[in-house]
Structures are given as C-alpha cells and as structure tokens.
Amino acid sequence: MAGTNSERTMIAEGPVVILVNPQLGENIGMVARAMANFGLAELRLVDPRDGWPSETARAAASKADHVIDGARVFDRLEDAIADLNFVYATTARSRDGFKPVRGPTVAARTLRQRFTAGERTGILFGRERWGLSNEEVALADEIVTFPVNPAFASLNIAQAVLLMSYEWMKSGMADEAETPFQAVEQTPATKEDLFGFFGHLEDALDARGYFRPADKRPRMIENLRSVFTRRAMSLQEIHVLRGVISSFDRYRRKENDDND
Numbered sequence: 644m645a646g647t648n649s650e651r652t653m654i655a656e657g658p659v660v661i662l663v664n665p666q667l668g669e670n671i672g673m674v675a676r677a678m679a680n681f682g683l684a685e686l687r688l689v690d691p692r693d694g695w696p697s698e699t700a701r702a703a704a705s706k707a708d709h710v711i712d713g714a715r716v717f718d719r720l721e722d723a724i725a726d727l728n729f730v731y732a733t734t735a736r737s738r739d740g741f742k743p744v745r746g747p748t749v750a751a752r753t754l755r756q757r758f759t760a761g762e763r764t765g766i767l768f769g770r771e772r773w774g775l776s777n778e779e780v781a782l783a784d785e786i787v788t789f790p791v792n793p794a795f796a797s798l799n800i801a802q803a804v805l806l807m808s809y810e811w812m813k814s815g816m817a818d819e820a821e822t823p824f825q826a827v828e829q830t831p832a833t834k835e836d837l838f839g840f841f842g843h844l845e846d847a848l849d850a851r852g853y854f855r856p857a858d859k860r861p862r863m864i865e866n867l868r869s870v871f872t873r874r875a876m877s878l879q880e881i882h883v884l885r886g887v888i889s890s891f892d893r894y895r896r897k898e899n900d901d902n903d
Contacts, residue, residue, distance in 0.1 A: 654682030655709065657811050658754050659765035660804060661723050661730075663779055666692045666771050672703025672711070673801035674768075679707035681808035686714040687723045687765075720767075720779055728762040729754075732775055732783035733803055735796040739777065743785045750787040751810035766807055771800050829877035840881045841868055847888045 660678055665671050665688060675686060688695060695716045704711050717723040724730050731750055732742075745753065754764050767783055769775035780786065789798065789806055798806075845864060854860040871884075 653709070654812075655684035657683045657685075657758060657764075658731075659685045659687055659727065659763070660808075661687045661689060661720070661765050661767050662691070662800065663689045663720055663767060663775060664692060664770050665800065668693055668697035668699030669703045670771060670800050671697060671714075672700035672705075672707075674804045675700065675704040675707040675710035675714075677801055677805035677808050678710050679704075680805070681812040683808050683811060684710055684713060686710050688714055688716045689720050689723050690718060691716065720782060724765055724767075724782065726763060727765045729757050730765045730767060730783045731785055731787045732767040732780045733787050733789075733807065734769070734774055734780060735788060735791065735798065736774070738780055738786065740781065742780070742783070745785055745787050747787055747789055747806055747810040748814075750785070751807065751814040753785075754811060755814040768800055768803055829879045832876045832878045832881050836878055836881050837872070837876065840871070840885055843885050843888050847891055851891075 660674065660683060662671065662674060665674075671686075671688065671691065678684065678686065691697075693699075695714070696711075701708065701711050715723075731745075731754070754766075757764050766787070767775060767779065769779070787807070789803070791798065844867065848854060848867075854863055
C-alpha cells in the first residue's frame with residue numbers, strides 16, 4: 644500500500660490476547676510487536692512474574708506502544724476473561740477432556756465470525772517454560788493447536804502469538820492471496836524493441852571481438868538470443884540492458900581518449 648505512514652490506518656481490533664504468568668519483559672514486548680503487526684491491540688497479563696510496567700517490554704515492542712500502554716494486569720485468570728464471551732486456549736500438548744480442538748485457520752475464522760457478531764473473544768497463551776495448566780485450559784471454550792514438528796513442538800510465546808495474529812488478519816481478507824503492494828506495471832516489449840536490442844548487443848560484442856572463431860558466430864548469436872527470449876521481456880528491461888551496453892561504449896571511448 645503506497646503512501647506515507649500518516650496516510651496508513653492503524654488497525655486495532657479483534658480478540659484479546661491473554662498471557663498467563665509471562666516471565667520475561669522481552670517476551671511480552673515481542674508479543675506486543677507481533678500483535679501490532681497484524682492488527683491486534685488488546686493485551687492482558689495475568690500475574691506477570693517480573694511485574695508491570697516494564698521498560699524492557701517497551702523496548703522489545705519496537706514502537707508498538709499502543710499495545711504496551713493499553714495492557715491490563717490481573718491477579719487471576721478468571722478475572723482476565725470474565726467479560727469475554729468465547730475463549731481459545733493454545734497448547735502444543737494433548738489434553739484430557741472433551742473440548743473441541745481446532746487448527747489456527749479454523750480458530751481464526753471462528754473468532755472472526757464471533758467478532759463480526761459483536762461477541763468479545765480472547766486467546767490464552769501460557770508460560771514460556773510449560774504453557775497452560777489443565778485447570779487454565781478448562782476455563783476456555785475450545786483448544787487451538789499448531790501443526791508443528793511433533794518432535795519439536797514447543798513454540799516461543801511470541802511465535803505462538805504471531806501465528807494466531809497472522810491467521811486473524813488473514814481471516815478478514817477478501818482474498819487470502821492479496822498482497823499489500825504489487826510489482827510496478829511494465830509495458831510488454833514488442834518484437835521490434837527486442838530486435839533493436841539484439842542489434843545493439845551484437846554490435847557491441849562485435850566491436851570487442853566476442854564472436855570468435857568467425858565460423859561459430861551464427862551459433863553464438865542464436866544462443867544469446869535464446870537467453871533473452873526465454874521469457875517475455877518488458878520495454879523497461881530492454882531499456883536497462885541497452886543502457887548497460889551503451890555504458891560499455893562510453894567507457895571504450897574514454898579509454899581511447901586517455902590513450903591519445
């Protein structure tokens with residue numbers, strides 16, 4: 644999306660991110676940054692080990708100050724989710740119980756549907772070392788888990804938040820294949836443009852004795868042309884290449900002048 648930062652809309656909506664007993668300020672800051680990257684803004688902390696506020700967290704948030712400044716602290720998880728209608732608990736481990744288990748894509752779509760319907764939703768993330776307890780998972784409505792390497796399933800808390808935040812933003816896109824910017828539109832070259840380039844290139848190579856021995860010249864030209872016709876070139880690309888060739892000529896003339 645083109646434009647200056649002042650022209651860009653800050654997206655700040657969606658589910659609440661709840662960190663249960665987070666340990667390091669750096670991790671909280673990186674969570675805030677991941678949230679801001681994908682349009683989430685409401686962060687809640689349950690009994691942060693090193694207290695709050697945290698300048699370490701602010702530094703690691705890399706200017707996601709609106710998330711850090713708006714963070715709320717609770718002593719108990721029950722209080723942190725009391726005003727929410729629907730909550731997911733993230734976990735990498737199988738849990739006893741009867742809660743539905745969703746992948747991140749389905750979970751994000753569910754959160755989007757409930758958000759659109761006016762519900763307040765949240766996602767629980769556990770401690771850096773061992774995640775959420777069974778009692779904490781029991782307070783959620785459903786479980787979300789990530790398709791990770793089963794032999795190495797542990798995610799950094801900021802990575803887990805990043806994955807869910809990304810899926811949340813993707814769930815609101817009209818086209819999941821859309822990108823924030825596109826390559827500059829270019830004019831397709833005509834065959835006349837291409838033939839002119841070939842002549843320019845071959846003249847420059849002739850002047851430098853490239854086509855040797857002479858009997859191999861036709862084959863060498865054929866190979867060169869094959870390289871540049873492998874894909875449809877744009878007029879702008881041809882201009883760039885001809886500029887390169889012209890610079891060879893200018894350098895040769897300068898070299899001759901210096902030797903006079």
